Amino acid sequence: MTERSDYPGRIVLIGFFRNNGNAGTRERRERYSDELFDFFDKHIVKACSKATPPIEPSAEIRATIAVLAERAPGDSKAEKAQVATQAYFEFRGM
Numbered sequence: 647m648t649e650r651s652d653y654p655g656r657i658v659l660i661g662f663f664r665n666n667g668n669a670g671t672r673e674r675r676e677r678y679s680d681e682l683f684d685f686f687d688k689h690i691v692k693a694c695s696k697a698t699p700p701i702e703p704s705a706e707i708r709a710t711i712a713v714l715a716e717r718a719p720g721d722s723k724a725e726k727a728q729v730a731t732q733a734y735f736e737f738r739g740m
Contacts, residue, residue, distance in 0.1 A: 651676075651683035653709035658682070661713035682712040689727030690715070697735065710734060 651658075658679040662670050670678070690711045694703045703711070714730035715723075 649683065651679040651687075651709075652705040653679045653683060653712065654706050657706065657709040657713060661716065664713075665716070679709075682709070682716070685723050686712040686715045686727045686730075689724045690731055692724075693728050693731035697740065701740075707734070 655675070658675050659669060661682065662675050662678050665678075669675070687708055690703065690708050694701045694707075711727065711730045711734050714733055715726040718726040718729040718733070720726040720729055
């Protein structure tokens, strides 16, 4: 891990609860948030930069996409992030 996640707590809570069925401790949610960030953030930023026009996603958008990416189809983290980013763009009408 090189950076700490800046993902908003309520989105992290949703993903954590979906995976574990409970809220967990603050420490466990922070670790989960950092893992999501490490796994997907750079791929999400890259996918967003390829949009027309390119967008700079907020921490809230990146966190939402990262939670989606956990369950997205794909063989790699980059593929999962791309699928989740596309789903977010479709949701937003982009």
